[in-house]
Amino acid sequence: MRLRINGRTHELDVDPDMPLLWALRETLGLTGTKYGCGLGQCGACTVHVDGQARRACLLLVGSLEGVEITTIEGLEETHPVIEAWVAEDVPQCGFCQPGQVMSATALLRANPRPNDADIHRAMRGNLCRCGTYPRIVRAIRRAAGQTIEDG
Amino acid sequence: MSDDAPRVRLTRRRWLVGGAAVGGGLLALRFAWSTSAPAPTEPDPEPTEAMPPLPGELAAWVRIARDGAVTVIVPKVEMGQGIVTTACALVAEEMGAAMSQVTPELAPAAEVYADALFERQSTVGSTSIETLYTPLREVGARVRALLEAAAAERWSIDVARCEARDGHVHDGERSLGFGELAEAAASVPVPERVPLRPLGEHRLLGRSQPRLDTREKVLGRTVYSSDVTLPGMLVAQLVQAPSVGSTLGALDPAPALAVPGVRAVEVFEAPYPTVAVVAESFWAAKRGRRALEVPWDEPMADVDDAALAAELEGFDELVPVPLEGLAAPEATTASLAEAPQRLRRVYQSGYFAHLPMEPPCAVAWVHDGCCEVWGPIQRVTFAVRLVAREAGVPKEAVDYHPVYVGGSFGQGQKPTVVRQAVALSRRLDAPVKVRWTREDDVRHDHYHPAAHLTVEAGWDDEGLRAFTTELRCLHVTAVGYNGVDGALAYTPQVSATQRPRDGSRRARFVPTGALRGVGSIHTGFARESLLDEIAAERGVDPLAQRVAWMRDARGRALLERARGVWDEPKPEGVGHGVAFHRYKGHVSSPHWTRVVVVAEVHANEGRPRPRRLAFFVDCGRVLDPRNAEAQVVGGALYGLSTFFANEIHFDGGRVRESGFHDYPPLRIDEAPRVEVTFVDSDEHPTGVGEIGTTILAPALASAIADLTGGRPRRLPLAPQAR
DSSP states (O other): OEEEETTEEEEOOSOTTSBHHHIIIIISOOTTSOOSOSSSSSOTTEEEETTEEEETTTSBGGGOTTOEEEOGGGSOTTOHHHHHHHHTTOOSSOTTHHHHHHHHHHHHHHOSSOOHHHHHHHHTTSOOSSOOHHHHHHHHHHHHTSOOOOO | OOOOSOEEEOSSSOEEESSSOTTSSOOOOOOSOOSSOOOTTSOOSOGGGOOOOOSGGGGGTEEEOTTSOEEEEEOSOOSSSOHHHHHHHHHHHHHTOOGGGEEEEEOOSOGGGOOTTTSSSBOOTTOHHHHHHHHHHHHHHHHHHHHHHHHHHHHTSOGGGOEEETTEEEETTEEEEHHHHHHHHTTSOOOSOOOOOOGGGOSSTTSOOOOTTHHHHHTTOOOBGGGEEOTTOEEEEEEEOSSTTOEEOOOOOHHHHTSTTEEEEEEEESSSEEEEEEESSHHHHHHHHHHOOOOEEOTTTTOOHHHHHHHHHTOOOOEEOOOTTOOOHHHHHHHHHHOSEEEEEEEEEOBBOOOOSSOOEEEEEEETTEEEEESOOSBHHHHHHHHHHHHTSOGGGEEEOOOBOSOOTTGGGSOHHHHHHHHHHHHHTSOEEEEOOHHHHHHSOOBBOOEEEEEEEEEOSSOEEEEEEEEEESOOSHHHHTTTTGGGGTOSOEEEEEOOOOSOOTTOSSOBOOOTTTTHHHHHHHHHHHHHHHHHHHTOOHHHHHHHHOOOHHHHHHHHHHHHHHTSOOOTTEEEEEEEEEEOSSTTOSOOEEEEEEEEEEEETTEEEEEEEEEEEEOSSOSOHHHHHHHHHHHHHHHHHHHTSOOBOEETTEEOOOSTTTSOOOOGGGOOEEEEEEOOOOSOOOOOTTHHHHTHHHHHHHHHHHHHSOOOOEESSSOOOO
């Protein structure tokens, strides 16, 4: 099957019932998307599918022909969200952060001026065990202060 | 556009991150840092930057490249606490390097990295800053001395004219970069004694530094053990013994072996009976695991919460806790008898799970008489011994590859997953990655031990006269009794008893271990809750009582700092509580970290929820304010996730919980406001990694009592409805 990931087409010969997460991590070596639970409860595997934040552990590879998938590796390093995350020194252990960034970028594409309720709603699917939530909120507010284009 | 092809890390032995190389061949590396340092005697793997190592032991700590890039080898595990950045700042400050030229490298296993308190290479007990504060500055100062001597030699001037700063040695207008001097510096004799810069001249320490690992973490490039891939590596999914004492029944491996990609079904014990489905990929291993029916004989199937609680409460033979400063129990009992007022209460707490964001995962490769290992390891010396034994190789043949860890919170002190990976690699003669699922993590953790505490205090109008604790807890080391001497801050007449160390594992239904905050979680809960109940009986403000009864001067100052927040008018529907603690992560440390927390709760959908936490911390000199604050906030939110509403239950000998749905951590919209105030101090810095977790519970319990009139005497404070 063919998957479009970060602007490139990949030919994969894998079980169509395999979650996208494992195609990314093992078949394609894109390890920025993380396994935290495999049940869609933690958000560590968040990617974009046609611009929407989705959990790669719940998406079966066989269902993804024709969509555009973006992973953390597909964002520009100078993306305002990434720059905001760096400026606010958001990460501690860092394991949840690629997923947080992917959810935040999807939020800001859909809603460039989110209020706190919008932020909480969009981000509550992303767990952090290190307690970086206050800085995540600050980083999103900071990134929202700029014009957001696709990364 | 970021290159999305896999990355390669060059170390002594090449290994890949992310699996098969796309387009053939290994790609050249462009990296901020590697995650595995060569041994100090080995040449740098990057030949274009090869330099003679700094002399003697300095080579184990610092490398300087020809272009002036400075690498600081950090003897601690980075699991989010920010140690790599502050370790670099400590060295850079004294060396005169700019942070922009410094890169951290995680240290391999070596005796030179043994911690001063624990005498082993480990990252535990919030002791890293405390133990590295002086030694790392001395390293930096020694390197500066060598660089300044090399410059003085080059310029043929008195070394007193040379000053290292911003990555250069200056003599008036002229300067030489560290890179130009490093080769010459390598042959300067290392001075015995070096003066450290006066604190007033510090330019880095005491100021927040951008963290050196931030960008890579945000970009998803940081290597955790779950990202490590080796050529020919197999992946294992496990079915682990569901309870202590379980044995495997008759197993038919055929359904798993029939799954394409599955190479083997192994039955082994490391340390308990485990079935491993080993395959060429995670997905094949998972499908294989799903296909298996694994029968267990479970002799402990009658163990449930009631049985565990009864066992705890039934510990009658108690012996004194071996902590300095505690009085003999008989003496304290006598003081209690003489006290005009007495109060005795029982407090309890349950089993709590770590749930790090990264579920346990380790990679091991036993080959050619050695064993390479990557994993979430906090105690390196201990792990090397464990790995050597499991691999059947000498300790010296264990190649520990440090990695960044996706949260640990104490779980990495007993990394069962590492032992399992080694056992399988040895069996299968191949590199093996063992991945625990989230369910494995919740069900096979080493939990924070449950505790049953009977505390009694005697007082008069002057103050606290005596305080005793009977600690009933499975764990009889400091993990269980840490903080049980906390009442010494209020009175010298303090004693504590616990069950004797019996050497047998008969009573150990539940595997237990260190969890952030350790024994302070329950001993502090009991002590501070009792003090609040006493204040209520006396009709006295609990903060005022603590101030009046506090013998620790720095503790009293901290309580006074908290008064402002405490005395703020409380909004309608808000309850508040206050607690004090002083924490040390090792019994022989001369330093405490002191903390006061004012906690506010309000009712949300009929249940009490934390609304605001105001911490006041005296940790001596704060080396990096932003990071220290992050640590305290992190500890507070971690504590809320771990024991405000959650605990581990046992049914039929098995753990009931299995994931984020039934052990729900705090989500972003549930986090209360957390404020942290640090005392201005030049005292020796102490750790803040656990301080946010240690004393949350009693302050919240008192806040709930203030709000509702009912005081919870058990953790979790607001259990989920079941």
